[in-house]
Amino acid sequence: MTSSVSTTPLFDKVAFIGMGLIGSSMARRMIRDGLAGSISCAVRSEATRDRVLELGIANYAYCDIASAVEDADLVMLCVPVGVNETVGQQLEGHLKPGCIVSDVGSVKQAVIRDIAPHLGEGVHFVPGHPLAGTEHSGPDAGFPELFEGRWCILTPIPGVPDAANAKVQALWEACGMRVECMDADHHDRVLGITSHLPHLIAYTIVGTATDLEEAMRQEVIKFSATGFRDFTRIAASDPTMWRDVFLNNREAVLEVLGRFQEDLMALQRAIRWGEGDKLFDLFSRTREIRRGIVDAGQYFTNFSAEGEDRQSDQKGKKSKEVKTDAASEPKN
Numbered sequence: 613m614t615s616s617v618s619t620t621p622l623f624d625k626v627a628f629i630g631m632g633l634i635g636s637s638m639a640r641r642m643i644r645d646g647l648a649g650s651i652s653c654a655v656r657s658e659a660t661r662d663r664v665l666e667l668g669i670a671n672y673a674y675c676d677i678a679s680a681v682e683d684a685d686l687v688m689l690c691v692p693v694g695v696n697e698t699v700g701q702q703l704e705g706h707l708k709p710g711c712i713v714s715d716v717g718s719v720k721q722a723v724i725r726d727i728a729p730h731l732g733e734g735v736h737f738v739p740g741h742p743l744a745g746t747e748h749s750g751p752d753a754g755f756p757e758l759f760e761g762r763w764c765i766l767t768p769i770p771g772v773p774d775a776a777n778a779k780v781q782a783l784w785e786a787c788g789m790r791v792e793c794m795d796a797d798h799h800d801r802v803l804g805i806t807s808h809l810p811h812l813i814a815y816t817i818v819g820t821a822t823d824l825e826e827a828m829r830q831e832v833i834k835f836s837a838t839g840f841r842d843f844t845r846i847a848a849s850d851p852t853m854w855r856d857v858f859l860n861n862r863e864a865v866l867e868v869l870g871r872f873q874e875d876l877m878a879l880q881r882a883i884r885w886g887e888g889d890k891l892f893d894l895f896s897r898t899r900e901i902r903r904g905i906v907d908a909g910q911y912f913t914n915f916s917a918e919g920e921d922r923q924s925d926q927k928g929k930k931s932k933e934v935k936t937d938a939a940s941e942p943k944n
């Protein structure tokens with residue numbers, strides 16, 4: 613799928629709060645396809661502000677949010693969902709009437725709770741979530757094709773003008789995405805199972821495997837086969853982002869985790885009692901599901917059974933030198 617390059621920008625002045633993987637990928641796409649008249653951003657560390665300007669992914673980089681959003685037509689929040697309340701407070705009183713505020717957060721009810729009360733009369737909030745990403749973070753990790761052929765979910769708020777929702781939808785479509793709308797509550801339950809639980813499982817498996825005694829740990833690393841390697845990619849995802857996701861989608865994750873634990877116990881029992889039919893039936897059913905997903909993926913340009921994470925691997929290699937040490941919560 614290719615998107616047409618815009619001749620008139622969709623938004624005159626765009627401000628990004630947070631220029632990590634998602635913010636910088638959007639900025640790159642908007643610059644590449646002429647979707648924004650100008651781009652400013654709020655970035656906390658001086659080093660990252662310099663880097664953003666050096667990369668040419670913003671025209672202006674500020675340390676404070678108020679300066680970045682002055683006169684903005686679109687403010688795009690691209691920060692971990694745990695800082696939204698603080699960011700909301702810093703937006704208060706600085707947005708012009710008619711400004712659209714949108715976001716990319718992986719959970720939606722908490723974002724609406726934390727941001728909406730801070731936006732004044734005449735400012736329109738359109739929460740969104742592009743279902744595209746990698747395990748890398750920071751401004752060097754972004755690339756303009758990240759969103760190509762993937763889904764974006766919008767969770768429109770009652771009372772917000774259709775025109776504002778439509779403009780954000782048009783932006784994501786111009787970034788190459790297919791857009792669907794749903795309630796924030798439904799979004800959080802769906803993503804709880806399709807995205808949040810898989811990450812929790814990956815973090816657990818890699819944690820368990822590497823908590824083994826030293827000799828065994830060395831072998832896990834040395835002989836890590838493709839299945840385990842796939843889990844390690846997911847388990848390398850940003851710790852701040854994922855801590856915030858779990859703390860802000862607590863109920864949906866706990867509910868699905870309960871179901872998962874029951875199913876895991878049933879499998880444990882089937883193995884213990886040699887119930888091969890049960891194992892075979894489940895594994896046959898899940899194989900069909902995978903095949904269905906791969907078939908559907910033929911509509912995607914960057915998705916194939918063999919090379920789903922090829923893009924993320926390439927970006928990892930390119931951005932190795934400048935990758936931040938996420939475990940220490942970088943102030944970029």
Ligand SMILES: NC(=O)c1ccc[n+]([C@@H]2O[C@H](COP(=O)([O-])OP(=O)(O)OC[C@H]3O[C@@H](n4cnc5c(N)ncnc54)[C@H](O)[C@@H]3O)[C@@H](O)[C@H]2O)c1
Nearest residue numbers: 630631632633634690691693695717718745746749750944
């Ligand atoms: N990474 C993914 O796969 C993915 C996919 C879809 C959506 N998301 C969502 O996108 C958002 C951003 O994720 P990312 O992957 O781009 O993360 P990232 O770590 O690459 O970037 C986050 C940016 O936010 C900045 N930031 C953190 N706290 C801040 C604060 N208090 N004030 C201002 N800036 C602050 C960081 O310095 C960094 O530049 C998250 O809400 C995440 O849930 C991520």
Ligand SMILES: O=C(O)C(=O)C[C@]1(C(=O)O)C=C[C@@H](O)C=C1
Nearest residue numbers: 718742743744745746747806807
């Ligand atoms: O490919 C990856 O690295 C991702 O995990 C991307 C992924 C996901 O599919 O779960 C992660 C979190 C987001 O909110 C959206 C997308």
